[in-house]
Amino acid sequence: MLTLQNITVRLGGRTIIDRASAAIPPGGKVGLIGRNGAGKSTIMKVMTGEIEPDDGEFGMPTGARIGYLQQEAPHGTGTPLETVLAADTERAELLLAAEDDSDPEKLGEVHERLLAIDAWTAEARAARILVGLGFDEEMQGRPLDSYSGGWKMRVALAGLLFTRPDLLLLDEPSNHLDLEATLWLEDFLRAYPHTVVVISHERDLLNRVVSHILHLEGGKPTLYTGGYDAFEKQRRERLAQQAATAVKQQAQRDKLQAFVDRWRTKAHSAKQAQSRLKALARMKPVAAAIEDPTLSFDFPSPAELKPPLITMDGAATGYGDKIILDGLGLRIDPDDRIALLGQNGNGKTTLARLLASQLPAMKGEISASSKLNVGYFTQYQVEELEVDATPLEHMTRQMEGAKPGAVRAQLGRFGFSGDRALQKVETLSGGERARLALALITRDAPHMLILDEPTNHLDVDTREALVQALGQYDGAVIIVSHDRHMVEAAADRLILVNNGTAQPYDGSLDDYTDFVLGRNQPRGEDAKQATATPSARKQDRKAAARQRNLEKAIRLEIREAEKDVERLTRKRKAIDTALLDPAITVDGTATADLMKQRGQIETALEAAEAVWMQKADELDAVSA
Structure with missing residues (x-):
């Protein structure tokens, strides 16, 4: 049994871990998760002895061997x-x-x-x-x-x-792996005979490997049973209960406060008022669950272009005189959602650079729409951001001549509103830097996004926000990613880069997983039947595009309904404030007019909320 007992860690005068306690069962496989900066790596360093806690202790069986992946290669x-x-x-x-x-x-x-x-x-x-x-x-x-x-x-x-330690500690082990190696690692960890604690933001790894989730939030851990999906369901239920409790408690506080305000100056009720005032002071606030406004990706919609965006016929590309990929015969359309599969070193990035016009065609033919604008994301762009500059300075330089409002609006699409746009890059987390790089490459509303490992340094919540944003984006998407959930959720067409060329992969991602792991390999006639025909693949792509368009239209209606609810709520609040003004309340006519307006707003608000709920149900139905 591994135990954390009232662990407190302070770094640079800031409390990172606050009286954390948890018990990890023997032989358990635990996913240690939380938002970037929550303290995951700090907890792991406490387990290795690299960090001595300011208070509390970490306990483990005597003589147990700890294995921890060092960052030095x-x-x-x-x-x-x-x-x-x-x-x-x-x-x-x-x-x-x-x-x-x-x-x-x-x-x-x-x-x-x-x-x-x-x-x-x-x-x-x-x-x-x-x-x-x-x-x-x-x-x-x-x-x-x-x-x-x-x-x-x-x-x-x-x-x-290889050393098979009794406690295996892994901090983002798949960051340097491709999809194929990640799939192998998942199988290895599932069969590992000892205790594993893994920090990971990959939903599929957490679902396939771990038996428990240790979630860090606000410096405190909560242990959940099951994989990531089970954790998400349990946490959603807990947050809903927490939100309901917070609303109920606030109503009780308002009622107590109203009594105190009304009767504290009355001699015959002063004692009761004081009693309620003390009850109000003793009431421990319950925090309402809130959405993080920094989980923001909103890709601008490009101008419409007729298909195809790019066509290749017998094309080849490479570096210098060396051909890396040959015999390329691909077509990219505006509604394509493509994932590039293949081991690292086989040429996925080379193909991405060819599509982004960063490499020439060394032979064959490649043609692209004359108006095609491509946004190309790589980790190098994240690493090359100027650490002394702010997001606002970066975007202002890239959008030369644009009005300040337009520059701010593009930053706001990616969560850099207000003062967040004025922070220096050196103070931003890896995930925030990736968001800034995405904001910069999409400033001109590109017709095609090429994303090469976009999820490195993004936590689970931020990855999901990126998936949702890609679903609403109108242009073509090309993805290179070792995150299987990202590939499954964002791509409906697979291209395998292997043996010096790139060809459509006719199976599903599950088929590819089995292929990589050497499981259930179809042979002969079975192999032919396991692959879809080109016409079937085309129909699947069209169906996926229709699905995306339908979901996008419903989301737009939901946003409009949300705006109506917010606008009407503000109006109702303004009227409530006015009704408390003594200068107005002495005027019976003015009060009656305000009450009439309030009634009309209540009716309109109920209608707007009904529309919002109806559209939310429709979105759930079409997304199921």
């Missing part, structure tokens, strides 16, 4: 296989002792321990882990320093998984 001339094998220091020491020790009794103990830790199959186990994370046999024999930082981090992850 391994390097050197050693190979990935050698590096992974070296991660098991006990095995390395025992093998050395087996060679050097001449004492028969000690030698027997050494060999007994080597058998116990399955040392003789270590090389095969290490190779299997590396293969799962994308290293084929040839790649396992290259020097580490020939790899990029992302691939080196895969080696570090492989080494940690």
